[in-house]
Amino acid sequence: MASLRVLDDCVLVYNRSQSKPFILRPPVGEDKIVEPGAAMTSLPFSRFGIVAVRRGGVTTTVQVDATAITYDRKFFGPTTLSRDMATVSGPVRLTPAQMDIIVELCRPLLTKSGADARPATYKEIGERLGRGPKYVRNVISDVRRELSDRNDAGLADWEDLARWMIINRLVTESDVRGLEREGASVAPSQCSSV
Numbered sequence: 527m528a529s530l531r532v533l534d535d536c537v538l539v540y541n542r543s544q545s546k547p548f549i550l551r552p553p554v555g556e557d558k559i560v561e562p563g564a565a566m567t568s569l570p571f572s573r574f575g576i577v578a579v580r581r582g583g584v585t586t587t588v589q590v591d592a593t594a595i596t597y598d599r600k601f602f603g604p605t606t607l608s609r610d611m612a613t614v615s616g617p618v619r620l621t622p623a624q625m626d627i628i629v630e631l632c633r634p635l636l637t638k639s640g641a642d643a644r645p646a647t648y649k650e651i652g653e654r655l656g657r658g659p660k661y662v663r664n665v666i667s668d669v670r671r672e673l674s675d676r677n678d679a680g681l682a683d684w685e686d687l688a689r690w691m692i693i694n695r696l697v698t699e700s701d702v703r704g705l706e707r708e709g710a711s712v713a714p715s716q717c718s719s720v
Contacts, residue, residue, distance in 0.1 A: 528560075528576050530590065533567070537592045539576065540565040549577040551587070554699075555635060556643045568592055577640075618696055620669065627665045629705050630654050632688045632697040645688035 528548055531538040539550055541560045550558040552571045560566055568574055572593040578586050620628065630651040635643055648659035648666070655662075663684075670681045673690070681687050691697040 527578060528588075532592075532595055535569075535595065537568040537590065537595070538565055539568065546579070548579075549575075551575040551577050551639055554637055554639050554643065557640055618673070624665055624669055626655060626705065627651055627657075627662055628669060628687075628691055629697055629701045631666065631684065632692055633702050635688055635692055636697070636699050636702050645685045648684075 527541065527543045527546065529540045529542055531540065539560060541548055541562055541564055543562045545562055547559050547561050550560055550566060550568070552558070552574050557577070558566060568590070573589070573591050575587045575589050578588075580586055631646050633654075634646050646654075648662040651657070651662045652659045666684050666687060670684070670687050673687070674681055681690060
């Protein structure tokens with residue numbers, strides 16, 4: 527079903543099936559579905575799993591370790607994303623309270639894998655920060671509206687916002703670790719606090 531081809535700096539994962547997709551599961555972050563006849567690379571991960579569903583819904587996972595051929599740890603360090611800012615139309619300015627909520631929104635995407643790697647719900651964020659879900663929803667809506675007004679992104683919902691913040695490196699793994707170390711009072715360095 528899956529074939530692996532070693533390239534110069536990564537592994538190409540090809541789905542040879544004509545009807546069944548499989549999943550490329552990184553150590554953290556969302557699963558990547560590889561459709562029949564499609565292929566994708568392992569970048570930026572040097573270790574990942576290939577998850578296939580067998581008859582009866584039983585899953586089988588094959589763990590792949592490509593550390594001998596990948597360069598991500600040499601060039602990018604131990605995290606999956608660089609701390610360098612992505613190009614956006616201007617600085618994203620968030621209050622410390624807004625940033626705490628956005629970091630919590632992104633936490634599962636940066637710390638979990640598989641089905642658990644999805645943006646946190648309003649309730650989960652509220653429980654972690656001692657706030658109500660309606661308060662959390664309003665803050666996230668305000669941030670989405672601000673970014674949409676600037677034409678930075680087409681953010682349809684809170685899930686899009688979480689992915690956009692991670693892709694543009696406005697929230698990274700170190701922000702999650704910083705929030706854990708200091709409680710919910712740290713303002714990550716990527717966004718300017720007002």
